[in-house]
Amino acid sequence: MARGLPPEAVVKTVSFSPLRVTYEFGGERFSFNTVSMMLLALAVGVIGGTYGIGGGAIIAPFCVAVFNLPVYTVAGAALMGTFLTSIAGVIFYSVIPSPEGLYHGPDWYLGLLFGIGGFIGMYCGARMQKYMPQKFIKFLVGVVIVALALRYITLFFTQ
Numbered sequence: 001m002a003r004g005l006p007p008e009a010v011v012k013t014v015s016f017s018p019l020r021v022t023y024e025f026g027g028e029r030f031s032f033n034t035v036s037m038m039l040l041a042l043a044v045g046v047i048g049g050t051y052g053i054g055g056g057a058i059i060a061p062f063c064v065a066v067f068n069l070p071v072y073t074v075a076g077a078a079l080m081g082t083f084l085t086s087i088a089g090v091i092f093y094s095v096i097p098s099p100e101g102l103y104h105g106p107d108w109y110l111g112l113l114f115g116i117g118g119f120i121g122m123y124c125g126a127r128m129q130k131y132m133p134q135k136f137i138k139f140l141v142g143v144v145i146v147a148l149a150l151r152y153i154t155l156f157f158t159q
């Protein structure tokens with residue numbers, strides 16, 4: 001058990017198998033199919049690798065909306081997944097050969113700036129999350145996703 005946290009704020013794994021994971025959080029049980037989650041993670045990995053992102057911003061809303069998992073339990077896992085896939089992405093983009101005259105390796109200075117800003121934002125978000133209702137977080141993520149989708153659609157038809 002995590003020290004200093006009330007028992008209802010701790011995630012407790014009930015069962016873990018190759019086909020299903022079940023856990024308790026906040027007095028409720030949540031469950032998801034591991035094969036579906038792996039397929040989602042694979043798709044997010046491909047998209048994240050293409051766009052150069054870790055994928056947490058893509059996978060977290062799916063986990064909340066499609067798998068009906070609570071935001072509070074998805075956030076940490078999404079951040080860890082983003083961290084690991086970002087490290088792998090930096091390594092891959094550093095070693096993959098590029099066509100003549102085209103450099104596609106990491107821009108270390110820009111990456112450092114993104115990292116510092118992301119770290120500060122992650123810290124602030126993690127600290128504030130427990131004070132925000134889950135419905136508000138879902139609404140905010142939904143607004144951001146819709147705004148981005150509209151922006152992509154607008155750019156598609158104007159360029």
